[in-house]
Amino acid sequence: MxxxxxxxxxxxxxxRRWIDALSARLPGATIEGWGDGAVVGGADYAVxxxxxxxxxxxxxxxxxxxxxxxxxDALLANEALPRALPIVRIEDxxxxxxxxxxxxxxxxxxxxxxxxxxxxxxxxxxxPLDVEPKTAWPIGVFGLGVIGTRIARTLAAAGFPVxxxxxxxxxxxxxxxxxxxxxxxxxxxxxxxxxxxxxxxxHTARLFDAQRLQWLxxxxxxxxxxxxxxxDETALxxxxxxxxxxxxxxDVVAREPLPPDHPFWHHRGVRITPHVSGITEIEVSAAxxxxxxxxxxxxxxxxxxxxxxRGY
Ligand code: GLV
Numbered sequence: 001m002x003x004x005x006x007x008x009x010x011x012x013x014x015x016r017r018w019i020d021a022l023s024a025r026l027p028g029a030t031i032e033g034w035g036d037g038a039v040v041g042g043a044d045y046a047v048x049x050x051x052x053x054x055x056x057x058x059x060x061x062x063x064x065x066x067x068x069x070x071x072x073d074a075l076l077a078n079e080a081l082p083r084a085l086p087i088v089r090i091e092d093x094x095x096x097x098x099x100x101x102x103x104x105x106x107x108x109x110x111x112x113x114x115x116x117x118x119x120x121x122x123x124x125x126x127x128p129l130d131v132e133p134k135t136a137w138p139i140g141v142f143g144l145g146v147i148g149t150r151i152a153r154t155l156a157a158a159g160f161p162v163x164x165x166x167x168x169x170x171x172x173x174x175x176x177x178x179x180x181x182x183x184x185x186x187x188x189x190x191x192x193x194x195x196x197x198x199x200x201x202x203h204t205a206r207l208f209d210a211q212r213l214q215w216l217x218x219x220x221x222x223x224x225x226x227x228x229x230x231x232d233e234t235a236l237x238x239x240x241x242x243x244x245x246x247x248x249x250x251d252v253v254a255r256e257p258l259p260p261d262h263p264f265w266h267h268r269g270v271r272i273t274p275h276v277s278g279i280t281e282i283e284v285s286a287a288x289x290x291x292x293x294x295x296x297x298x299x300x301x302x303x304x305x306x307x308x309x310r311g312y
Pocket of ligand 1: 069
């Protein structure tokens with residue numbers, strides 16, 4: 001395929017890995033890195049997860065932007081992004097399995113009370129604790145895209161009752177699927193672990209505010225693997241301090257990296273990881289991007305085409 005690609009947005013070593021992985025799958029394509037010295041101009045497609053204004057100025061004939069990230073909020077927030085440029089998201093890219101493991105790890109830690117045992121060990125205390133049946137641990141998965149569905153299925157397969165919420169109606173075997181017709185309150189009621197895995201859009205920004213956090217079961221736990229911007233962090237801290245929520249596992253926060261003086265770091269109810277719940281796997285994703293490019297070149301529809309009015 002004789003297309004011209006500009007690979008943007010990663011550090012130099014990772015840009016190189018993307019270029020190598022894409023070159024192996026797209027023989028005949030010209031693939032250059034943005035930021036590798038000379039300005040790349042005249043490309044047909046851009047590949048990456050964000051871009052600077054100069055890239056769009058130098059490449060006015062881009063036919064699509066193929067993202068290496070599942071979330072496109074950073075790209076859509078870019079004022080230089082041409083209005084009509086199609087954006088095609090990576091769908092999963094190896095992240096789904098990792099994020100499902102991450103969420104299952106956190107849920108099992110809570111259910112089996114491993115956090116309590118960590119505290120006991122610090123006090124040299126040997127006390128077996130009761131474990132409730134899994135049926136007493138309803139889990140809510142907010143967002144049922146490719147990744148959310150994988151997480152929901154994994155938790156359900158482990159024996160937990162799982163309820164999912166999506167904007168439009170979904171049917172997934174073994175998951176109680178709720179949507180806007182039922183409302184968030186019905187979804188959150190009784191939920192003991194809320195997994196947030198939806199895109200950050202105008203619709204979801206700070207959605208989990210003081211009131212909605214209150215709708216969860218008392219002593220619930222929040223696991224955010226999506227974007228920090230979906231949660232009102234002041235309201236979250238208040239809910240943790242008052243004991244309304246027992247804790248939160250935050251792989252993402254509104255400001256990344258989390259500033260050293262942020263109260264989340266040392267809060268006893270908060271567990272922090274540095275945005276690593278699902279890392280894009282370059283080989284898997286390069287194969288997917290190459291397939292999407294070939295389909296675009298043939299004029300076919302591709303999965304993952306972003307609807308700008310929805311923001312995902
Ligand atoms: C990571 O956060 C992604 O959107 O892929």
